[in-house]
Every structure is written in structure tokens, then in C-alpha cells.
Amino acid sequence: MRLTLRQLQIFRAIALSGSTTAAALSVPLSQSAASAALKELERLLGANLFDRVGKRLMLNDSGRALLPMALAVLDGANSLEAAFASAAEARPVDLHIYASTTIGNYILPSLLARFKDVVPSTRLELQIGNTLDAVTAVREFATDLGFIEGPCHAKDIVVSPWREDELVVVAAPEHSLAKAAKQRKLTVKQLAQAQWLLRESGSGTRESVEQALLPHLLNIPMSMTLGSSEAIKNAVAEGMGISCLSLSVVRNLLAAKRLRVLRTALPRLTRTFLMIHHERKVLSEPLRQFIGHCQASR
Secondary structure, eight states: OOOOHHHHHHHHHHHHHSSHHHHHHHTTOOHHHHHHHHHHHHHHHTSOOEEEETTEEEEOHHHHHHHHHHHHHHHHHHHHHHHHSOTTTOOOOEEEEEEEHHIIIIIHHHHHHHHHHHOTTOEEEEEEEOHHHHHHHHHTTSSSEEEESSOOOOTTEEEEEEEEEEEEEEEOTTSHHHHHHHHSOBOHHHHHTSOEEEEOTTOHHHHHHHHHHHHHHSOOOEEEEESOHHHHHHHHHTTSOBEEEEHHHHHHHHHTTSOEEOOBSSOOEEEEEEEEEETTOOOOHHHHHHHHHHHHTO
């Protein structure tokens, strides 16, 4: 066998960073050594793996076909080392996680802390974006595991239901609808005439809210779009409109009496948080342990 694990490591680093210079820093190697290793790998495979776009190296069709296979080999080698290493010699394990904003900000921190108590040698990296960002990171093998709060439409992703989340309609206590809701449940007509604050397109919360509300309201009149649930709940607390958010997001402002859950004629609104990974991702033993930890938390 002429291919080496080192060549595959360098290929992975270049694929994720977009340049031999950045890849050389992460491996680590000199830039010339990284370039030479890439050229040798392309020679052995008989195919160019990247397109040169300016100063960046972008995976071409051959590179995209190789990436999941290379990652599988490297993950398998890491698992083999870990399986035969003694506890004293075991190296720290890196787990990369990408979560959409509600999960990343409000659900995962406590889970990560408890997992570190159980497996203190694990090094955890959590990135946070919207659902589309998380799915993209999983598809491009930029992360080991993703957690999303909206539907996943990618065909090459394994999707597992994780936990139920309750959505609530909220307003500032001084808002006219909050005062009206103290007397009786708000009607669908009242809600359809309100000014709503919603997340941006591509957000799992936005898609989940639309799926929950549109069958009842037919139209959601927006007064503003904001890029985070944190910004929305604070804007709602200032009386700028109403919104539908995860109960976990607004719990602190409800306790502080800066927000109020509106009683409405709508049915109970829920959504399912999802756990995702690429269908070709090799699940190492530490990653399986973390997945089990998260599933047990339900």
C-alpha cells in the first residue's frame, strides 16, 4: 500500500482550511512539505483533488469523493490507537460539535459540563450557528456531530429525533395582547393581526414556528427579522411586538416578569430537536459515548 495516513491527514487539513499554509500549521509541517505531500497523494491516485481559486484550494469532484473515505480511515486509525492504549497512555480525545442557536446556547452547555465530569480527558469544541450552518458543517465533515432545531432536508445526513421542545407565544406584560389574554384566550384573528418578531431565513426556529403557526394563522405579519432568539426576546420585552420562542429561551425573562406567555386558542406548540451526523461518518467510541450521554439526558 503506497498511501500513508500522513498524506490523508494533510489532505484533510487542506480540505478544511483551504490552503497548504493553514494546513501546515495544524498538522504541523512546513508549507513546502504539505504541498509536496499533496502532490504525492494526487500522483498516487492519478487525480487532482483541488481546484485552485485565487490563493484558495477548493475540493473538486475527486476531492469530495475522497474526503469521506479519508476521514473514515483516519477515524478508524484513531479508534484503533485508543482501543489499545492504556489508561495512562491514552491521549485526549477531540470532539467537534455544531449546534443551532437555541440548543447551543441553552441546552448543550450543561450536557457538556456533565460529560466532562464523566470523561475529563475529552476536549470539546462547540460551534453555534443556525440550522443551515449546522447541516452544512456536518455535510462538509467540518464537525463530528450536529444538533438542530429545524428540519434537515439533506439526503446524506443521518437524522435522529432527540428531545421535545415547547414553543410559547410571548409579549411584554404591558402589550395590549398580554392585557387582553388575562381576560380570555386570544383568538386566531387577534394573533393574525399582531406584529411578529421572527428569526432570519435558514433558522430552525423560524421554520419550526412557521410550521406550527401557519396552519392556524395562514399569514404571519412580520414587523422585524432578527438574527438571534436572544435579540428577539429582548425586543419583545421592550414592547416591539410578539413572538413564538422556545420556552427554554424565555424562561429567565418570564421569571423576571419582563415577558408573559399569552393564552391563545392555538393547540400546544412543540417541535423536536434533532441529532445529525454524516452517513459516512465513522462513529468513534468516544463519539458514541457522547451520543449515548445526550440520548440519556432526554
